[in-house]
Amino acid sequence: MFAEAPQGGLAGASAGTAGHAARSHLRTTVDSIAVAVTKRLGPGERAELRRLRPDRPTAPSFWILLSRIVERADEPPVDHANLVDWESRWAAIFRCVADLGDLHAPGRPLGTALSEAGVSSARVVRLLRSRTPALFDDVRRTGHLLATKAVQVDLGDIAEMLRHDDGDRADRVRRKVARGYYAAEGRKESK
Numbered sequence: 001m002f003a004e005a006p007q008g009g010l011a012g013a014s015a016g017t018a019g020h021a022a023r024s025h026l027r028t029t030v031d032s033i034a035v036a037v038t039k040r041l042g043p044g045e046r047a048e049l050r051r052l053r054p055d056r057p058t059a060p061s062f063w064i065l066l067s068r069i070v071e072r073a074d075e076p077p078v079d080h081a082n083l084v085d086w087e088s089r090w091a092a093i094f095r096c097v098a099d100l101g102d103l104h105a106p107g108r109p110l111g112t113a114l115s116e117a118g119v120s121s122a123r124v125v126r127l128l129r130s131r132t133p134a135l136f137d138d139v140r141r142t143g144h145l146l147a148t149k150a151v152q153v154d155l156g157d158i159a160e161m162l163r164h165d166d167g168d169r170a171d172r173v174r175r176k177v178a179r180g181y182y183a184a185e186g187r188k189e190s191k
Helices: 017-040 043-050 060-073 080-103 110-116 121-129 134-148 155-163 167-189
Strands: none
Touching (some): 017 043, 017 155, 043 060, 060 080, 080 134, 080 155, 110 121, 110 134, 110 155, 121 134, 121 167, 134 155, 155 167
């Protein structure tokens, strides 16, 4: 019934080649979630996912898709605190996919999409500086804005922000979004 992600594991990837492979697995997993949410879930299930609270994910479709797609690619942590954090981050990703799944466009950078949607520089800076738990709300507002303006975006970029909230990887993800946004803004000014 639901799409499945390839096996391979996202947890524990290091920088360099392993980090690149992890990003590819994350993006493939997000692609599979987008297909499942947009093509296989009914309107009620999708609405449940849009209302999903990352701190208390209760929608049955979240748990079904988490077990059928995500856990095949991203092994859950064994200790309770890290497991709750892992589930919360994936719940925020599912909520975003439910809002934007029809607008998922692999390869369409988040920074470019934010510029096209007319998001202010101040709001982009807030998103880039945000960390959990505030990041969950900032991503939700950003996703809602993109959905309202019907702007296509690679949901993998959003998933990377949500999954990598700290350290070098988080910094690389946020720098990529900033470069894309300000480059697109510069192109608009030069027209």
